[in-house]
Amino acid sequence: MMNVLISKDFLAGIVCVLLGGLVLVVASDYSFGTPRRMGPGFFPITLATLLLLLGVGIMLSSLRTRERLAALNLRPWLVIPAAIVAFALLLPRFGFAPAGLAVVLLAGLADRKANKLALTLLASVLVPAVWGLFALVLGVPIPFVTWS
Amino acid sequence: MDLLESLQLGLATALTMENLLYCLLGVSVGMIVGVLPGIGHLAAVSLLMPLTFHVPATAALVMLAGIYYGAQYGGSIASILLNLPGTASSAVICLDGYPMAQNGRAGAALLITTIASFIGSCFAIIVLILMAPPLAQLALSFHSADYFSMMVLGLVAAGSISQGRPLIGLASVVLGLLIGLVGIDVNSGAMRMTFGIPELFDGISIIVIAMALFGVSEVISSIGKAADGASSTRVTFRSLLPTRKEWRESGWPILRGSGVGTAVGILPGTGGGSMASFMAYAVEKRISSKPDTFGKGAVPGIAAPEGANNAAAQSSFIPTLTLGIPGDAIMALMLGALMIHGIAPGPRVVTENPDLFWGLIVSFLIGNLMLLVLNIPLIKVWVKILQIPYRLLFPIIILLICAGVYSLDRSVIDVLLVAGFAGVGYLLIKLGFEAAPLLLGFILGPMLEENLRRSMLLSRGDFMVFLERPVSAGFLLLAVLLLLWVVWGSLKPPKPSA
Numbered sequence: 001m002m003n004v005l006i007s008k009d010f011l012a013g014i015v016c017v018l019l020g021g022l023v024l025v026v027a028s029d030y031s032f033g034t035p036r037r038m039g040p041g042f043f044p045i046t047l048a049t050l051l052l053l054l055g056v057g058i059m060l061s062s063l064r065t066r067e068r069l070a071a072l073n074l075r076p077w078l079v080i081p082a083a084i085v086a087f088a089l090l091l092p093r094f095g096f097a098p099a100g101l102a103v104v105l106l107a108g109l110a111d112r113k114a115n116k117l118a119l120t121l122l123a124s125v126l127v128p129a130v131w132g133l134f135a136l137v138l139g140v141p142i143p144f145v146t147w148s
Numbered sequence: 149m150d151l152l153e154s155l156q157l158g159l160a161t162a163l164t165m166e167n168l169l170y171c172l173l174g175v176s177v178g179m180i181v182g183v184l185p186g187i188g189h190l191a192a193v194s195l196l197m198p199l200t201f202h203v204p205a206t207a208a209l210v211m212l213a214g215i216y217y218g219a220q221y222g223g224s225i226a227s228i229l230l231n232l233p234g235t236a237s238s239a240v241i242c243l244d245g246y247p248m249a250q251n252g253r254a255g256a257a258l259l260i261t262t263i264a265s266f267i268g269s270c271f272a273i274i275v276l277i278l279m280a281p282p283l284a285q286l287a288l289s290f291h292s293a294d295y296f297s298m299m300v301l302g303l304v305a306a307g308s309i310s311q312g313r314p315l316i317g318l319a320s321v322v323l324g325l326l327i328g329l330v331g332i333d334v335n336s337g338a339m340r341m342t343f344g345i346p347e348l349f350d351g352i353s354i355i356v357i358a359m360a361l362f363g364v365s366e367v368i369s370s371i372g373k374a375a376d377g378a379s380s381t382r383v384t385f386r387s388l389l390p391t392r393k394e395w396r397e398s399g400w401p402i403l404r405g406s407g408v409g410t411a412v413g414i415l416p417g418t419g420g421g422s423m424a425s426f427m428a429y430a431v432e433k434r435i436s437s438k439p440d441t442f443g444k445g446a447v448p449g450i451a452a453p454e455g456a457n458n459a460a461a462q463s464s465f466i467p468t469l470t471l472g473i474p475g476d477a478i479m480a481l482m483l484g485a486l487m488i489h490g491i492a493p494g495p496r497v498v499t500e501n502p503d504l505f506w507g508l509i510v511s512f513l514i515g516n517l518m519l520l521v522l523n524i525p526l527i528k529v530w531v532k533i534l535q536i537p538y539r540l541l542f543p544i545i546i547l548l549i550c551a552g553v554y555s556l557d558r559s560v561i562d563v564l565l566v567a568g569f570a571g572v573g574y575l576l577i578k579l580g581f582e583a584a585p586l587l588l589g590f591i592l593g594p595m596l597e598e599n600l601r602r603s604m605l606l607s608r609g610d611f612m613v614f615l616e617r618p619v620s621a622g623f624l625l626l627a628v629l630l631l632l633w634v635v636w637g638s639l640k641p642p643k644p645s646a
Contacts, residue, residue, distance in 0.1 A: 009316070012579040016319045023326055023341070030338055036609030040338035043597045047325050054319040061315060070578065076371040077574055080364060080546060081567040087550040088563035100547055107546040110371050111539040122540055130551050138202045140555040 008069045009062030016055025023048035076110040083107040095146040096135070100127035151277070154506045161507025162514055167210050170203065174211035175515045178218020179523065183226055183530045187545065188236065189219035190584075191366050193481050194358035195545065197488075198552035205489035206504045210511040212485055216478050217269060217461045217512070221519045224261040224454055225530050228254055237422040237457040240429045244442060244449030251445050255388035260447065261454040262523045264402045268455030269516045271406035272413065272462035277509060280498065284470040287495035293603040293613050297623035299596045302473045304627040305416040306585040308634040309423075313580055320581045324589025325596065327352060334594075335601065347561035354484035355556060356565050357590055361583040362477070363549045364570030367542045369577070388524065390447075398451035401432050405452030409459030414466050416475045428456035462512060469505060470495055472595070477584035480591040 023044055033039030083106035090099035104123035108114045134140045161167060181192040192215050200208030223238030228245035241261065248257040290298070303325075307317035330341045331351030342348040390398070405428040412424040432452040433442045442449050468479040472493035483493045491501060498505050553562050577583060607613035615621045 008578075008580055009313070012316055012319070012581065015576070015579060016323075019323065019326075026341055030340060031336075034609060035604050035611065038335075038601050038604060040333040040336045040340055043600070044326065044329055044340060047322055047329075051319060051322045051326070054315055054322065058315045058319065072575075072578060073369055073371060073373070076368045077571065080368050080371075081571040083546060084364070084550055084563060084567035084570070088554075088560045088567070091554060091563075092560055096551070100551070103550050104543045104547050108539070108543045110368075110542075112372065113539060115539075118540065119543065122543065126544060126547060130547055134551050134555050138199065138555065140558070142551075142554070142558070 006069060007062050008067045009058055011069060013055045013057075013059030013062055016051050016058060018055075020048045020050075020052030020055055023051070075112065079110040080107055083110075091142075093146075095143045096131045097127055097145050100130065151281075154281075154502065155277070155510065157502055158506030158508075158510035161206060161503045162210070162510035166204075167207050167507065167511060168514070170207040170211040171214050171511050171515045172518060174214020175218035175221075175518050175522070178215040178220075179222040179519065179526075179530070180533060181215070182219035182222020182238075183533055184536070184541070187541070188362070188366065189216050190358070190362040190477055190481070191545070192219065193478060194355065194362045195548050195552060197355045197358065197481065197485060198555050200485050201488065201556065205486065205491060205501075206507050208485050208489065209482060209504065209508050210515075212482060213465070213508065213512065214515045217458065217515065218519060220458045220461045221262065221265050221523050222530070223457075224265070224450070225258065225527070226534060228257045228261065228450075229531065230534065237425050237460075238454070239422065240425045240453040241450050243429070244444070244446050247443070247445035248447075248450070253394075253445065256390040256394055257450055258527060259388045259524060260390055260394065260398050261450055262520060264398065264405065264451045264454040265458040265523075266516055266520045267402050268406040268409055268458035269462050269512070271403075271455075272410040272459035273509065273512050273516075275410050275463060276466050276512075279466055280470045280505075280509075283466065284495040284498040287471050290495075290619060291603070291617055292599040292606070293617050294619040294623070296596065296599040296603055297614055297620040297627070298471065298473055299592050299599065301623045301627040301630070302416040302467075302475070303585070303589060303592060303596075304630055306476070306588045308630060314631075314634040314637075316580045317582055317585050320576075320583075320585040321589040323576075323581070324586035324591075325593040327357065327586075328590040328593025329597070334598075345561065347559055351594075352565065353556060353562065354481070354487075354587075354591060356553060356562050357569060357587060358477075358481055358484070359549045359553055360566045360569035361573045361577075361587065363545060364566060365573045365577055365583065367545055368570065368574045370538065371542060394447050397447040401428075401448035401452035402455040404428070404431060405455030406459045408452075409456030410463040412456070413460030413463035413475070416467065416473065422457070424460035425453035425457040428452040465508075465512075468493070469497060469508075472497075474588060474591065477587045480587045483591055 027041050027044040027048060030041030030044065031039035032041045032045060083103045086106055087099045087103040090102055101123050104126060105119055108119040131142065131144055135142050135144070177192060177196065178189060181187045181189060193212050196212065196215065200212065220237060224241045224245060226232050227238045227241035228249050231242050231246040245257050245261070248254065303321045304318070307321040308314040330348055332338070332349050333340055339349065408428045408431055409424040412427055429449060429452060432448045433439050436442065436448060464475045464479055468474045468482055472483065472495070474480040474483050486493050491497060491504070549566065550563060553566050556562060573583065603613055614624060
């Protein structure tokens, strides 16, 4: 029985059921309308129901497959989104240079064999170049360095 | 407007300095990402989509399309030299391309694949030129119910064909449709699934979704796994020339491959040329008088699939441009780029934006010529590029993604959404969900709802309208047959290996 619970398809089915259920709860506030005059809820509720049913189907079919979930690439999975979040938080307060430096260095650490010196060198060339592309060539007003 | 006039208009549009430049930029970027294993054309197109905000619609599409078919050329290089497919669609090329390289025929293999790519593309472009206008004309008579059913067929195909788990594929489509609903409902003005965040009122940008799923998630799963390539194969210019026997062996396979690829590329849900190249390989192997040479460096084994994946790359534009129905994720991105520029995809594009339509098609021809000329002389450069280690490459990708997403609206929320969708997306992909059908659902969702609503309004709430109109009924019948076929296939007892 344990095997079924950690099988890839079973988990995928659960995800579908949960997401479908979540949308149903959220969309229950929207008016459903009639087929002739559909309300904003008609389409989401129909789709969520479909997702729920598909989820049940996937769970049932997982009883036959029992393929185990492959190991996650855990370190990059945690580090890369964190690096992007750091960029998003730093940029408005300190400008592109610190944010860019942070994202290159942090993201680089996602690889176990990261070479910090190489990453710093890379960032020092890359960050001004990318800023130049967006701010100077494309004219997007992003400050290079700022303090606010 | 007759065909000659149209082509003249296309030529005039495609030959402007600006469009030529973007075409060159597109095919060059395409070739580079095609060569590099670990970055696909989907990631590259997503990465460059923010740039298209700043250029006219035609130039934007010319560039994005260039990346796509340019990558098809580049993809075979890594397959032949390193036995690593640069793009999914050139995975088949490894089977016979790498053995050829080991036999000292790498140069000849590269030249044959380049020529096969060119012929395959041209073949499909001619079919595109001939088929697109009448198809668009026909589609103009479609009713909203017909559109709804056509989209249903496209989505069912996208969800169920591409992989062995049709239910999860379909769930991916539905998930995409739901994400596409986020924002203000245009008909009622109601906020849907915005959770009170003002940045979500206008919906989630396709660029955010594409970058998260094809850029960041891809990076997360490639780190520590993408092999850093250093090729020991030396390619001299003299070894480029195929022998007379090799020429003879590549002629018909290229043409057959082009035919197979063109046909497969038009079908919905056939995903980026890989199905086309696998099918072309299978056809060659079956009709070959020496099937045992396949896998050991058979020339038809590289010529046919290479012709096929390039043909499919071009012919997949047929349904996208004439019907507004994208067959795969990359075409969904093309539609997204059109919509960003305020052009509603569909059969009207041909008549209302003839310069864009014909300019784009002629740019395909020009781009393929550029690729034919550039690919071979630059082989030494490609071999150098293959040596860039992935651990230096991916921080560049992440920085470009961050800067690109922020440049759209200067919105921090968009950047945070990319991080969130990437994290969740990686998990979903691990569970077997698929990014490509999800994106297709996302882009078609609003159109699907709109057409459903319109048909129901016109039919006074009678669902029979979808069965009473022959076109619509035909599409739905195909969708049902497809579903039955896929479900039947998946119900067969699983292989005993489990």
